Each structure stands twice: as C-alpha cells, then as structure tokens.
Amino acid sequence: MKLLADLFTPTSGQILINNEDLREIKHEDYWAKISPVFQDFSRFKFSVGDSISFEEKTGVDEALQFSGLPDLNSELQLGKEFGGTDLSGGQWQKLAIARAFYKNNVELYLFDESNSALDVHGEKQLYQKLMELSAGATVIWITHRMTSVKLSDKVIYLDKGKVLGFDSHENLLKNENYASLYREQFE
Structure with a gap:
C-alpha cells in the first residue's frame, strides 16, 4: 500500500496509474489526489482539529461526523502527557479515517486494515460513509474482514x-x- 501511495519506490517492476509509470508522475500532484489510511497511522497528540488538519479548519467537524466521531470537540487536546484526553483504539482509528475524509477532490482512497479496531456498528457506518464520499473515486481496501466485500465492485x-x-x-x-x-x- 505504501508503494501505491508513492512513499517508497519499487525495487523492481513498476506501478502504472492510468497507464503512466508512477515514477514519472510528480509526487506533489499525485499526493494531492490520494488519501491513504495505513494500519500504522499516526496518533498526533495535538488538538483533535490539528490532528486532522494544520491548515483550514472548515470541514473538520464534517470529517469527524463522517468518521463516526460526531461528539468529539475539535478543540479537545489529545494525549494525557499534555493534559489532554486519550482515545480508545477505535477512536484513534476513526480520527485517522477523519483525516482521509477531510481531504477534498480525492481520486484514490487507500485503506490498509483501517477497520481493525472498529466494532461492527462502527465498521458498517464507515462503509456507508465511504460509499457516499467516494462516488467517482477509486477505493482500494486491504482487509482480513469479509464484511466489506459485498459492497465492492x-x-x-x-x-x-x-x-x-x-x-x-x-x-x-x-x-x-x-x-x-x-x-x-x-x-
């Protein structure tokens, strides 16, 4: 998945995006069109809002809503070591997913085991929201759970x-x- 996200260069072979070698595509242009959530996502100990975006905060609350965290205040400080709150594993995972949902004009969503810490209800909600947001985009989902396969083309x-x-x-x-x-x- 990290090869497809263009974080590493393949040691052999090539990755084609619309018949173009990924190595020939400008990194910044490609990264602007993708939104990945890796299984080893970052747990930023900032405010909830800054954990989603350091820049514009418009849309942060909507991303929290889509990811299943509608009651999480974007001003809430994270990390007990900073006098903040610690989240459960599922909440941290939903926060990482909120980062993916926050981004606009996404053409490719990459989800690598990004449902592993979610309960059944949270997972179902995630799939429903992803179907809404990903209209016109490609979604690649790596998972050991079979609940999502019925929704896949x-x-x-x-x-x-x-x-x-x-x-x-x-x-x-x-x-x-x-x-x-x-x-x-x-x-």
Whole structure:
C-alpha cells in the first residue's frame, strides 16, 4: 500500500496509474489526489482539529461526523502527557479515517486494515460513509474482514501474496476456498 501511495519506490517492476509509470508522475500532484489510511497511522497528540488538519479548519467537524466521531470537540487536546484526553483504539482509528475524509477532490482512497479496531456498528457506518464520499473515486481496501466485500465492485482474493481470484464477490463465491473463508467469518 505504501508503494501505491508513492512513499517508497519499487525495487523492481513498476506501478502504472492510468497507464503512466508512477515514477514519472510528480509526487506533489499525485499526493494531492490520494488519501491513504495505513494500519500504522499516526496518533498526533495535538488538538483533535490539528490532528486532522494544520491548515483550514472548515470541514473538520464534517470529517469527524463522517468518521463516526460526531461528539468529539475539535478543540479537545489529545494525549494525557499534555493534559489532554486519550482515545480508545477505535477512536484513534476513526480520527485517522477523519483525516482521509477531510481531504477534498480525492481520486484514490487507500485503506490498509483501517477497520481493525472498529466494532461492527462502527465498521458498517464507515462503509456507508465511504460509499457516499467516494462516488467517482477509486477505493482500494486491504482487509482480513469479509464484511466489506459485498459492497465492492471487484475483489482481489490473495493467499500468501498470490492472486487466486479477481472478480465480483458473487462470482468469487463459486471458488470453494473463497466461499469457505467468507462463511468462516460469519459462523
């Protein structure tokens, strides 16, 4: 995911974005169009608002609403070591997601296990909001949870780095291994 976010350069091969080698695209132009949430997201010990954006604060409350934190005050100081509040794992994850939702004109959302600390309700809410916000954008979601696959246009089914399938969820259910994995998560 960090290769796709252009944080690292591939040591072999290439990444094509609309048939153009990512190495040939100006970093700043590309970064302006993407919004990633990594599994090792940063937990900034600033105010909630500054944790989302250091610049313009217009839209911070809306991003908090979309990410499932409507009651979190953007002025609230984070980090007990600074006299602030500490958040739960799920709240920190939602705050990282709020950073992704805050950004405008996104063409590519990258989510790397960004639902791992969310409860079932929070995860469902996240998917619904993401569907609203991502109209016209591409969303790449890496997850071990199968709850999101039904919402996806296409699913890449991987095992040990090998692509075992690339199709809709409905069509992949015809693959016994995929179907078994899907059923295991709901039994």
